[in-house]
Amino acid sequence: MTDTPYAARRVFVQRVPFAPTRYQCFDAARLIAESVVGAEPEVSCVIGIASGGIEPARLMANYLKVPFHSVRAKHNKGDALWQQATGNVEVLVDGTLPDRFAGTVLLVDDIAGTGATFSAVTAALSRRLDGGSAIMSAALFRNRGCPQPPDRWAWTVDDWVVFPWETPHRGPTQPLPPLRRVRTR
Template sequence: MTAAQAQRVFRHRTTYLLTSQAHQAALTLLTEAVVDAGTTAAVIGIAGGGRTPAEEIAARLDVPVCHVEARHNSSDALYTQATGTVAVSIPDGFPDALGGRILLVDDICGTGATFTAVTGALGPRLARGAHVETVALCRNVGSPVRPDWWVWDVDDWVVFPWEPRPEIAVYPLPSPERIRTP
């Protein structure tokens, strides 16, 4: 099954909340893992949800950050399935030749379609020898794609600190204990 064909798993048992404290702890673990793996040249955030974690990781690494737009959800409503078709927009002023190790950051890897589409769109802007590695806070258990680094496997909707809190019961994700890798 490809990322475009995959469906996110929503068990409808709980809506998870990523608290600010757990978010900061996750960023610390992710940054430490990235540093241990080598030098990073730049960080790219996938807007909207990847913008905040990308900026914070880039600041911790003291490397440049830029953003791309990618969208495939038909709305931001809870439990919306992804369409599998991702529209990617690279803004004016985006670097023409990225070199070295580039971190591509998003809040969640729901199906992997966004990571796949954005990585493909970045291809013409990568210098010889450059490579993209993916980072997510969460990975939906329905995703056939595994980012290079992520913190939580989830089986329901996640509300992130930069999103409006819904008027339903939410349950905090546990404090992060480790980084997951493929």
């Protein structure tokens, strides 16, 4: 278990939340997976950050034909809209994760709000990397306030995002702009 403090703040204009469809999320995950083909070193596995990163990570692992693993990380106090992250990320790495990783480990979450989760999970996994191995981070969304963006992401947003694998939002939602390309750091 790792507990990492982080001071960044997410940006929310508080209009109405974005609510991507499952298809939009899976299309973004596929495009991100396509964008890492040919990475050096080659992607050897995909790790989804539970719970939001699990579905896109599974899709990416299947697309890349590499093993899928997961880790748990949590710092939100709940699912209420427009809440700021606590900055304290609890990472739980269970015994099913390999002791060593070679190649590039693709670390996936649904959103990079502040970058704290990616930083904490990367720190927790770094001692498991073989020499010459690397961790590459990817998220479907990046909040505009995220000072340390993931290596790859699909959309940048300035409001809350309600994902199709979460409790549906009962009020109005705003549409996403068309996905034109994968963004890179």
